[in-house]
Amino acid sequence: MYGLIAIGYTMVYGIIGMINFAHGEIYMVSAFMAVLVYVLCAGLGLGPTPLVLLAMLLVAMAFTALYGWAVERIAYRPLRGAPRLAPLISAIGMSIFLQNYVQLTQGARIKSIPPLWQGDITLWAAADFRVTLGWVQLATVVLTVLVMAAFGWMIARTAFGRQQRACEQDPKMAALLGIDVDRTISLTFVLGAALAAVAGMLAVLQYGVIDFTIGFVAGIKAFTAAVLGGIGSIPGAMLGGLIIGLVEAFWSAYLSPEYKDVATFTILVLVLLLRPTGLLGQPDVEKV
Secondary structure, rough: OOHHHHHHHHHHHHHHOOOOOHHHHHHHHHHHHEEEEEEEEHHHHOOHHHHHHHHHHHHHHHHHHHHHHHHHHHHHHHHHOOOOOHHHHHHHHHHHHHHHHHHHHHHOOOOEEEOOOOOEEEEEEEOOOOOEHHHHHHHHHHHHHHHHHHHHHHHOOHHHHHHHHHHHHOOHHHHHOOOHHHHHHHHHHHHHHHHHHHHHHHHHHHHEOOOOOOOHHHHHHHHHHHHOOOOOOHHHHHHHHHHHHHHHHHHHHHHHHHHHHHHHHHHHHHHHHHHOOOOOOOOOOOOO
């Protein structure tokens, strides 16, 4: 899930060179939308069927894509020619606004739903315990790999991907060559928000408990994953998310879970000191 959210970060950075700090709140909004759809379906007497799960995912993606488009239009587009600090502050303000907006409209209490997708695969069993892999965990891994491959293909092989790369290299020249820069950037925000919706849906299936603060923590961790893997690199975002997830899991299992965040950010600091571009990032070479 860190990797899915981090792809949204790295896509936005790759096209406008800035971090969308409201992206974590988009993930949070998607989780609330999925829960709302489930509650509506349950009120109509529909159980947790595959059709209901698909409706939860599609509605969450549609609404969060709209939120992503709105964030770009409100917080970024008016400040595109401003100093780089201005849109950064605007994005942080949008993050705070979305968090408080959800708190006011949905309440501050924790929202919980019953398990919607149960079952697991036994990997190894002994007399007193067994090692299992849940279906939700397996679906998360498979879906994340497929998304990474699809977006990598889109950026490398499609016309829209070429437009993204052109806008990243030189927006003014791209506009002179007939590329609609505003539309390309807006669609990038929309796609990143849709990816956050997939992560939000998986979080609902995995944990079944959400509140209005989950976006901040997940957003910071996903941003760390994007920087760790190499900001601007989609495989790097996936690798960073995987590393952070493994560090948190093993640290919580064998050491103190209260300090798992300390371990995560310590690794980030070390990577930035030893390799500032991240694990898979490439240094920017400016030809004169």
